[in-house]
Each structure stands twice: as C-alpha cells, then as structure tokens.
Amino acid sequence: MAGSSDTYKVGLHNVGSYQASGRPWLKSNSIADEEVQAYAFPNVTKEIHVCNDHNAQSHTLNVAFPEPRMGVNLTALVSPDENTNFATTFDRLSVLTISFWFKYEQTSSAKRILTLSSTSNDEVLRIQNNGTSFRIVATDPLGTGSSAATAQNTVSGLIVVDTWQHLTLTLAQSAGAIKLYVDGVDVSPTTQVFRDEIEKISLGHPNGTNFDGYYSNAFLFSNVLDAGQSYALFNGVGRDDPRNHSSSGTLVSWWAFENNFYKNYFATPDTGLLVYDRISTNNLILGAGASGDLLLPTFELGPQTSRAFANGQFFKLIGKQQVDISAKCIFMAVQCDGGVLEYSIFSSLTGIPAERMKDIGTYE
Amino acid sequence: MGNYRVGLNHVGAYQVSGTPYVTSSAFAFSSTDESVRFQFPNVTKKITFRNETGKDLRIHFAPYTASFDYDNGASGSANYFLILHEGEEVFDVKCKEVFISTTHTTTTGNLSIYAELTNIPKERMFSLDGVEGVS
Numbered sequence: 001m002a003g004s005s006d007t008y009k010v011g012l013h014n015v016g017s018y019q020a021s022g023r024p025w026l027k028s029n030s031i032a033d034e035e036v037q038a039y040a041f042p043n044v045t046k047e048i049h050v051c052n053d054h055n056a057q058s059h060t061l062n063v064a065f066p067e068p069r070m071g072v073n074l075t076a077l078v079s080p081d082e083n084t085n086f087a088t089t090f091d092r093l094s095v096l097t098i099s100f101w102f103k104y105e106q107t108s109s110a111k112r113i114l115t116l117s118s119t120s121n122d123e124v125l126r127i128q129n130n131g132t133s134f135r136i137v138a139t140d141p142l143g144t145g146s147s148a149a150t151a152q153n154t155v156s157g158l159i160v161v162d163t164w165q166h167l168t169l170t171l172a173q174s175a176g177a178i179k180l181y182v183d184g185v186d187v188s189p190t191t192q193v194f195r196d197e198i199e200k201i202s203l204g205h206p207n208g209t210n211f212d213g214y215y216s217n218a219f220l221f222s223n224v225l226d227a228g229q230s231y232a233l234f235n236g237v238g239r240d241d242p243r244n245h246s247s248s249g250t251l252v253s254w255w256a257f258e259n260n261f262y263k264n265y266f267a268t269p270d271t272g273l274l275v276y277d278r279i280s281t282n283n284l285i286l287g288a289g290a291s292g293d294l295l296l297p298t299f300e301l302g303p304q305t306s307r308a309f310a311n312g313q314f315f316k317l318i319g320k321q322q323v324d325i326s327a328k329c330i331f332m333a334v335q336c337d338g339g340v341l342e343y344s345i346f347s348s349l350t351g352i353p354a355e356r357m358k359d360i361g362t363y364e
Numbered sequence: 365m366g367n368y369r370v371g372l373n374h375v376g377a378y379q380v381s382g383t384p385y386v387t388s389s390a391f392a393f394s395s396t397d398e399s400v401r402f403q404f405p406n407v408t409k410k411i412t413f414r415n416e417t418g419k420d421l422r423i424h425f426a427p428y429t430a431s432f433d434y435d436n437g438a439s440g441s442a443n444y445f446l447i448l449h450e451g452e453e454v455f456d457v458k459c460k461e462v463f464i465s466t467t468h469t470t471t472t473g474n475l476s477i478y479a480e481l482t483n484i485p486k487e488r489m490f491s492l493d494g495v496e497g498v499s
Contacts, residue, residue, distance in 0.1 A: 016375035021409045021458040021482075024425045025497030026443045042496045047456055053420070053446050320448070344445040347497070348456045351373065 012356045018046045022348030029343060031336040036306050038068070038333040039345070040262060044352040045329050051322035054341035061317045061343050062335040066308035068262035069240070070299045071101065071216030084295060085204030086275060086284040090220065090252060092119050092199040094173035097225045099233045100203070100218035101303045103164045107132050113211040117200035124196040127169065132159040136178065138193035152189035158182050164303035166234040170224040173197060184234035186227060206287065216302035220253040240304065254278040259299040262331050264358045272296030309335045330354040372488045378409045382480030392472045399427040399463040402477060407484040411462065412454045415447040417473030421466055423447055425492050426499030428465040436499035438463070443498050460486035
C-alpha cells in the first residue's frame with residue numbers, strides 16, 4: 001500500500017461523498033467597489049453559502065463561477081531597470097493579425113507593449129503607451145531602410161489602469177495599412193506607415209524599459225481580420241480558444257499563458273521562462289533584454305474572471321442577502337458593486353481532492 | 365467493541381436522521397479575541413446557529429486565536445463566518461466542536477445552537493487544526 005494513498009482517494013462521481021456531511025471551509029473578507037476576489041477550494045465542494053454582510057442594499061456582492069484561466073504578471077520585474085520580454089520568431093509574414101489581452105498597472109511613463117521586427121531583426125513597428133493613449137511608431141515607414149521613425153497617437157483614454165483589455169493589430173504590407181482595435185473598437189491611426197515583412201514578435205521591449213503589467217491569450221494569424229472577426233477575438237466565438245474562430249484556418253500561433261494552476265487546460269503547462277505555442281512551434285522565450293536580470297514573472301488570473309461579471313454571468317446579493325448554492329466546484333469569484341462591503345463564505349467540502357476536477361472542461 | 369462503531373465516512377450515518385443537541389447559552393465576551401467553545405458528543409451532520417445578541421458573531425471551527433490546544437487560529441486567514449445580529453445560519457458540516465467569538469467587546473446575550481448528531485464517535489473526527497479554510 002506504500003505510495004498508493006492517491007490511487008485510493010474517491011473520484012468525482014462517488015455519490016457517498018456528496019451524501020455525507022462535508023468538512024468546513026470558511027472565509028470572511030472585505031472587498032472594495034469594482035474589485036474581484038477569487039477563491040480556490042482544496043477539495044470539491046458540495047455546498048457553498050455566501051452572505052453579503054453589508055447593511056445597505058446598494059452595496060451588492062456578485063457571485064460567479066468563471067473559468068479560472070491565467071495570464072502572466074510582469075509587474076514585479078520592472079524595477080529598477082528590468083527589460084524582460086517574451087519573444088519568438090516565425091516564418092515571415094507580409095500580412096498578419098496579432099491580438100492579446102493586457103492590463104496596465106500604471107500609465108505615468110511610456111512603456112512598450114509590443115515590438116515587431118523584420119527578417120533582418122530590425123525593429124519595424126512598436127506600440128507603447130503615451131499616457132492613456134497608444135502610440136504606434138514605425139521605424140522605417142517607407143520600407144527604404146531609412147530609420148526616420150514616424151509616430152502616431154490613437155485616441156486618449158483608451159487605456160484603463162488595473163483593467164483587463166484587449167488589443168488587435170492588423171498589418172498589410174502591400175497597402176501599408178494598419179488597423180488597431182482596442183476592446184473590439186477600431187481606433188486606427190489615419191496615416192498608413194507600414195512597409196516591411198515581419199519575422200519576430202516581442203511582447204515588451206527587446207532591449208529597453210518594458211510594459212508594466214499583464215499579458216494573456218495572445219494569437220497570431222497570417223491574414224488581416226476584418227472588423228467583425230477582430231471583435232470576435234474580444235467578445236465572440238474563438239476569444240478563448242482561437243481554433244473555434246472563423247479565421248482559424250489562418251491561425252499561426254496561440255500563446256495562452258496558462259500554467260494549469262487551477263485546471264489542467266494543456267498537457268504541458270507554460271512556465272515563466274517558456275510559453276508554448278499551442279498551434280505550432282513558435283514558443284515565446286523569456287529574455288532579459290539588454291541590461292536587465294532574468295527574473296521569472298508570476299502567473300495570475302486572466303481576463304476571463306472579470307469578464308464573467310462584465311457579461312452578467314453572476315448571482316447578485318444586495319446588502320444582507322445570502323444564498324445557498326449546492327454545486328460541485330473548485331473555484332469561485334466575487335465582485336463588489338456599489339461600495340465597499342464585508343462578506344462571509346461557508347463551504348461544505350467533500351473528501352474528493354480538487355485535482356479530480358482539474359481535467360473537466362479543458363482544452364486538451 | 366469500539367472497533368465495530370461506524371467510521372467517519374459511513375454514508376448511512378449522515379442519511380438517517382440524527383439525534384438532537386440543543387443549547388441556548390448566555391455569554392459575555394471580554395475581548396474580540398476571546399473564543400467560546402461548544403463540544404459535541406458525536407460527529408455532527410448539520411448545525412443551526414441563531415444569534416440572539418444585538419451584535420454580529422463569528423462562527424469558526426478553530427479558536428479565533430491559537431488556544432484550546434490548537435496551534436493555529438481562525439483569525440490568521442479570516443476563516444470565519446459572520447452571523448449578523450438576530451440572524452440564523454445552517455451549516456451542513458461534520459465536526460466535533462465549534463467556536464464563537466464577537467466583533468464587539470460589549471457583546472452579551474444568547475446564542476442558540478441546534479445540531480443534528482450522527483452516531484459516529486467524536487474520536488473518529490480528524491483535527492481541523494491547520495486545515496485550509498479553517499485555521
């Protein structure tokens with residue numbers, strides 16, 4: 001029997017585990033307006049009891065069970081001179097679409113979020129913030145080898161600090177056309193400035209000060225997606241798994257930034273050093289940049305958690321209300337709406353280890 | 365004969381109706397760190413709490429701070445549930461003891477507890493000291 005204790009633990013469909021009373025799991029916490037807090041249970045639940053302890057009805061607590069997908073947090077790596085970035089090369093493309101989720105921690109200084117380089121490894125185009133605007137900078141706008149860069153700002157107020165947002169960039173070399181979509185909305189600059197083929201992508205700055213924030217679920221397509229297809233990446237079919245997208249036939253790469261912390265989405269998890277391409281072999285490699293130290297980023301909950309609340313997929317508790325939820329799960333999230341409040345959670349846990357539920361509803 | 369008593373995972377013990385355990389205890393707390401313990405003679409299947417004080421009470425399954433032979437308290441990770449004043453809560457849970465504390469030092473009054481007990485001896489219940497979600 002030595003070493004066999006895991007083998008003989010009960011499975012997810014062991015009826016007796018749900019008929020016997022569970023062991024307690026409790027949490028009392030306060031939450032600020034608009035804040036999202038998440039909880040992972042060590043065992044599968046049989047019942048969850050949530051109470052909004054606030055007196056005022058206007059202070060509401062929303063309860064949801066979103067998919068706990070992950071993103072990567074580079075925030076801790078930017079001080080004082082970190083240049084850490086994720087980069088990879090791929091077969092050169094003259095037309096392409098790049099999309100990813102991001103979250104800025106601050107916009108007080110300009111930080112580069114994306115760099116695209118040519119076949120000769122020369123920087124062709126970059127996107128950085130300029131306050132709350134995005135600035136697109138083409139370093140060789142006419143494709144003549146000239147380094148005279150042109151910079152174009154998109155509309156201000158695009159970037160919302162501490163909020164997951166979505167960016168899609170489409171490029172077509174022959175027309176020199178650039179389209180930029182933020183949260184599915186076309187915010188493209190008016191001037192067309194792009195003239196080179198692309199062979200390398202860097203999420204961040206390959207040799208300078210980087211974006212201070214988060215990345216999640218990045219896709220690369222070998223064609224220019226139209227407005228409807230770009231919107232779908234933000235809020236439509238294929239936004240989580242691009243193999244379901246209407247343009248999946250041109251999908252080149254998918255970097256999920258998923259370390260399987262809550263669920264086994266992939267057979268091999270990403271690490272802070274290596275983010276696998278789930279379509280081909282263009283894996284993102286963590287680089288230290290020109291002068292920074294190679295520190296590992298951390299993984300944190302991705303945009304799907306807060307998106308569940310934005311899309312109304314929650315149960316609402318006004319002040320003093322409570323709810324009993326009989327359900328098996330290993331993850332839940334709460335969001336505050338209307339002002340800071342306190343809440344309490346009681347869960348009755350089965351003897352079924354959380355690992356037994358980590359393979360349910362995964363990608364592979 | 366002790367070996368032939370039912371174990372903690374005996375499903376039937378939780379399916380049949382339990383034996384009642386009731387108490388209505390008056391208490392006066394001297395601090396917000398103080399815990400009052402209620403011990404059950406058998407493992408519970410369900411517990412009902414009614415807060416008859418004018419203040420909110422905390423329910424936890426380890427003492428609020430390390431005491432009563434526990435190395436870990438419930439306060440460290442806020443592993444407690446607030447029962448609002450004049451409120452009632454029902455927990456479907458197995459345990460052999462429960463702890464009460466208050467959020468206000470001036471709290472006095474009654475707490476009523478009704479527990480449905482299984483016939484599983486309390487000695488069969490594992491320790492919740494240091495268990496995630498409890499202490």
